[in-house]
Amino acid sequence: MDKIINSDLNKTSVSVxxxxxxxxxxxxxxxxxxxxxxxxxxxxxxxxxxYAVATTAIGGIAYMADFAIGGSITLSYGFxxxxxxxxxxxxxxxxxxxxxxxxxAKYNIDMDLLTxxxxxxxxxxxxxxxxYASFTFIYxxxxxxxxxxxxxxxxxxxxxxxxxxxxxxxxxxxxxGMTFISKLQKWTQPLWLILMVLPFIAVLDKSPKAFSNWVxxxxxxxxxxxxxxxxxxxAAGVALSLIAQIGEQVDYLRFMPDxxxxxxxxxxxxxxxxxxGWIILGMLKQLGGSFLASYIYPTVGAIKADEPVQMFTHAFxxxxxxxxxxxxxxxxxxxxxxxxxNVTNAYSGSLSWSNFFSRLFHFHPGRVIWLFLxxxxxxxxxxxxVFGFLNSILGFYSNVAVAWIGAVVSxxxxxxxxxxxxxxxxxxxxxxxxxxxxxxxxxxxxxxxxSIMAFFGLFGTFLQAFSPFLSLVIAFVLAPIIxxxxxxxxxxxxxxxxxxxxxxxxxxxxxxxxxxxxxxxxFEVHDMADCPFYSGTICSQCCSLESxxxxxxxxxxxxxx
Numbered sequence: 001m002d003k004i005i006n007s008d009l010n011k012t013s014v015s016v017x018x019x020x021x022x023x024x025x026x027x028x029x030x031x032x033x034x035x036x037x038x039x040x041x042x043x044x045x046x047x048x049x050x051y052a053v054a055t056t057a058i059g060g061i062a063y064m065a066d067f068a069i070g071g072s073i074t075l076s077y078g079f080x081x082x083x084x085x086x087x088x089x090x091x092x093x094x095x096x097x098x099x100x101x102x103x104x105a106k107y108n109i110d111m112d113l114l115t116x117x118x119x120x121x122x123x124x125x126x127x128x129x130x131x132y133a134s135f136t137f138i139y140x141x142x143x144x145x146x147x148x149x150x151x152x153x154x155x156x157x158x159x160x161x162x163x164x165x166x167x168x169x170x171x172x173x174x175x176x177g178m179t180f181i182s183k184l185q186k187w188t189q190p191l192w193l194i195l196m197v198l199p200f201i202a203v204l205d206k207s208p209k210a211f212s213n214w215v216x217x218x219x220x221x222x223x224x225x226x227x228x229x230x231x232x233x234x235a236a237g238v239a240l241s242l243i244a245q246i247g248e249q250v251d252y253l254r255f256m257p258d259x260x261x262x263x264x265x266x267x268x269x270x271x272x273x274x275x276x277g278w279i280i281l282g283m284l285k286q287l288g289g290s291f292l293a294s295y296i297y298p299t300v301g302a303i304k305a306d307e308p309v310q311m312f313t314h315a316f317x318x319x320x321x322x323x324x325x326x327x328x329x330x331x332x333x334x335x336x337x338x339x340x341x342n343v344t345n346a347y348s349g350s351l352s353w354s355n356f357f358s359r360l361f362h363f364h365p366g367r368v369i370w371l372f373l374x375x376x377x378x379x380x381x382x383x384x385x386v387f388g389f390l391n392s393i394l395g396f397y398s399n400v401a402v403a404w405i406g407a408v409v410s411x412x413x414x415x416x417x418x419x420x421x422x423x424x425x426x427x428x429x430x431x432x433x434x435x436x437x438x439x440x441x442x443x444x445x446x447x448x449x450x451s452i453m454a455f456f457g458l459f460g461t462f463l464q465a466f467s468p469f470l471s472l473v474i475a476f477v478l479a480p481i482i483x484x485x486x487x488x489x490x491x492x493x494x495x496x497x498x499x500x501x502x503x504x505x506x507x508x509x510x511x512x513x514x515x516x517x518x519x520x521x522x523f524e525v526h527d528m529a530d531c532p533f534y535s536g537t538i539c540s541q542c543c544s545l546e547s548x549x550x551x552x553x554x555x556x557x558x559x560x561x
Contacts, residue, residue, distance in 0.1 A: 038358055038541045040428070041108040041254045042524045048255055050263060050270040052182055057252035057274035059185025061281050062192050063341030064146040064308040064334060065139060068387075069242075069394070070289030071306035073235040075297070078221030079214060081228055082290050085235035089242075090283040092472070094276040096405050097246040099412040101275025103426055104250040105267075106259065108526075111247035112355040113428035115404075119411035119440025119479060121490065122359065122433040128404050128444070129356040135244040135401060136349035137374050138393065140167075140342050141381035147338035148382065150309040154331040160383060166338065167379040173339070174346045174371055178255055181343050188340060195333040199315030200288060203295060206318040210295050217294040220302070233465035234395070240468045241394035242282065244401040248348045249275050309334050349374030359430075362547040398468040399455050403447035406475030407440040414480045415439065421480075421488040427496070429540045431529035431553050437490040443478035447471045493554045498528055498537065518542035529553070 036045065048056075074082040104114050111132060115125040148162035155162075173180065203210055218224045221231055253275060259267045292311035296304075304310045312330035320326045353370035357363050386393060415422035427433060451471030454463040463470060498514070513522040517536035531538035533549040 038354055038364065038544060040113070040524070040526045040540065042527065043258065044524070046108065046255050046257055048178075048182060048257070050257060050266045052186070053252055053256050054270035054274035055189060056178065056182040056185045057249050058278060058281070059181075059189050060248055060252070060341055060344030061278045061285075062189075062337045063139070063143050064337050065142045065341075066242075066282050066285035067289030067292065067308045067311060068142065068146060068306050069238060070286030070291075071293030071308075071311065073238050074217065074290040074293050075219045075302050075306055076221075077228075077231040077235045078219045078223070078225060079217045079290065079294065080225060081221065081231040082235050083287070084227070085232050085239050086283055086286045086290070089236050089239040090279050092240070093243050093246070093279040093282075096243060096409045097249070097276030097279065098272070099409055100246050100250060100405075101253055101271050103412055105253040105256040105271050105275070107426045107428075108254045108256070109426060109428055110254050110351055110355075111250045112352060114250065114426060115408055115440070116428045116433060117423070117426035117491075118408045119415065119422065119437050119483070119491075120407075120444075121435055121437035121441060122430045123435040124437055124441035126356060126359050127441075129352045129359075131400055131404050132244060132247050133349055133352035133356065133374065134397070135241075135247065136345045136352060137378040137381065138386070138397065140170075140345035140349065140374070140378035141386045143338050143342050143345065144170075144378060144382050145385075145387035146308050147335060147342070149307055149387075150331045150334040150338075153309055153313075154327060163379065163382040166342075167375050167382065170339065170342045170346050171371060171375055173343045174350070175368055177347060177367070178252065181347060184343065185340060188336060192333075192336055192340065195329070195336070196285075196288075198319065199312055200291070202318035203292075203315050207295070210291070214291045214294045217297075219294075219297075230461065230465040233469070237395040237398050237465070237468045239286065240402055240472075241398040242279075243398070243405050245278060245282070246275065246405070248344050249278055251344075251348045251351055308337075345378075346371055346375055349378075358541075358544045362545045364541070364545055395468075396452075396455060399451040399471045400448045402468045402471045403444045403451065403475040406447065406472040407444040407479050410443070410476040410479035411440055411483070414476075415483045415488075419480060419483065421483045421491075423491055427492060429496075429527075429529050430543045430551075431531065431538070431540075432493055432496050434490045434493045435551075438486060439479055439483045439488075439490065442482050443475045446478060447475035450474055496529065498525055498530055516542055518546065 036042070070082065070086065073085060100111075100114065104111065107114070112125060112129050115128045116122055120128060144163060144166040147166035148159055151157060151162035151165060152159045173184065216225055221228070223231065253271065256267065256270065257263065289306070289308070289311065292315060293305045296310060296314045299314065300310050309330055312333055313327050316326035316329045317323065320329070350367045350371040353373055354364060354367050357370070411422050416424060422439070448471065451467045451474070453459065454467040454470055457464045512525055514525060514528045514537045515522050516528070516539040517531065517534035518538050519542050521539070523539045527540050528537045529540065529543055530536070531543065531553055533546065533552045
């Protein structure tokens with residue numbers, strides 16, 4: 001087992017001479033708080049069952065943004081356009097999420113480390129860390145806004161104060177990472193499911209015409225209840241912003257136990273349900289938000305009809321004649337939902353910022369520090385009323401998020417499995433990667449630029465509406481084309497002689513440990529590389545934080561141990 005260090009050193013040191021020992025912040029050395037933010041998750045730490053990991057991952061799907069998105073696009077584009085947008089986007093998200101979930105769980109790495117080895121390179125994936133981090137704080141702010149609306153409605157406090165409470169309340173719940181979050185999700189999941197389903201049963205029981213009114217709801221659609229390809233595309237662009245949610249699922253799936261002949265079926269069930277399967281519940285919630293928005297629209301109007309707390313207050317009103325009870329239940333349900341999702345948003349954001357700063361600035365004070373940064377940015381967006389610009393923000397963001405996911409999936413499915421140009425395993429260590437791989441990085445940048453130009457109307461009305469789909473197609477097609485042109489040259493900078501001959505899982509003797517010459521602690525072979533700068537082996541985190549070596553290992557032949 002990796003050694004747990006309890007030193008009280010106050011900062012991460014930078015090597016001042018060749019081979020000097022690295023001193024690491026005590027927060028960064030605590031495996032429970034750190035949760036292997038920059039590393040492969042070792043077998044010594046992965047003690048949860050398939051069920052526990054899957055429950056934790058799916059627990060983060062409790063968020064209210066699905067209801068808000070479903071309600072918002074229905075109010076703007078009408079039922080028919082919103083319905084097909086939700087369904088088509090759901091299918092896309094499921095099939096793009098499946099290979100990502102599989103590779104992340106198989107190699108026990110988070111989304112950032114996966115992206116490095118899926119065609120982006122060590123520094124090339126830095127920009128995707130920002131894309132992913134922005135996903136976490138945008139959605140934290142949206143979910144926090146919903147939580148703040150509920151606090152203000154129930155307690156009558158100013159919305160700015162409610163936003164502050166909604167943000168700060170999450171921080172202590174995320175400090176201990178997967179260890180605490182897994183327990184939180186497990187014990188709250190049954191109650192959350194009951195509270196989510198009950199209001200819909202009550203509405204359909206008391207208002208039988210609600211369903212018919214929903215399917216004939218036109219909202220602000222210029223074409224009435226008729227289907228419009230352009231309005232469908234606009235609605236789909238908003239829903240497609242959720243494609244990056246697979247990254248948050250992966251942040252938990254990396255703790256899956258190794259797949260064996262004994263747990264093969266359980267392992268696959270957990271991967272499918274908690275990986276791409278999140279969108280099935282997500283689609284149902286978006287449709288639920290669409291239904292409730294149309295139901296309360298005549299009562300509250302278009303401005304408030306997409307607010308989840310309004311939806312559920314009126315829905316619970318069908319169960320209880322006392323308004324206070326209905327409001328109390330709705331508020332409790334919203335608060336519970338927002339806590340369940342925002343611990344995930346905050347946790348995943350802390351991982352992304354850890355990877356970003358460690359690569360660019362060789363600095364890592366501990367995951368917990370970046371937790372505060374992520375929550376702080378989200379709070380700023382909340383106070384700036386990000387909820388009021390929901391469709392515009394998510395519609396723009398989806399162009400970049402889709403390009404990133406499209407490039408990664410194309411590399412995993414086409415370049416690895418079919419063309420076999422990309423290595424069959426996932427290499428995530430700096431010591432073995434080029435800084436930039438044009439396969440993923442290039443295809444994502446090109447797809448993002450073209451789709452954003454389309455989003456702003458440079459290529460006409462049709463491509464403006466379909467810009468996220470354009471982004472997905474370009475990224476998916478370009479990745480194998482660039483891989484063929486470059487002949488896969490930029491995947492591996494040098495061979496990994498620590499692993500010996502690679503087997504189906506990518507490594508031989510992976511559970512054995514080696515000492516890191518930089519920090520003097522033992523880590524599993526998965527996490528190690530040979531280092532001429534330290535004249536021995538080095539762990540992936542120390543390798544990332546080293547600023548003095550100037551990638552010396554890629555300029556000479558690997559040493560033989």
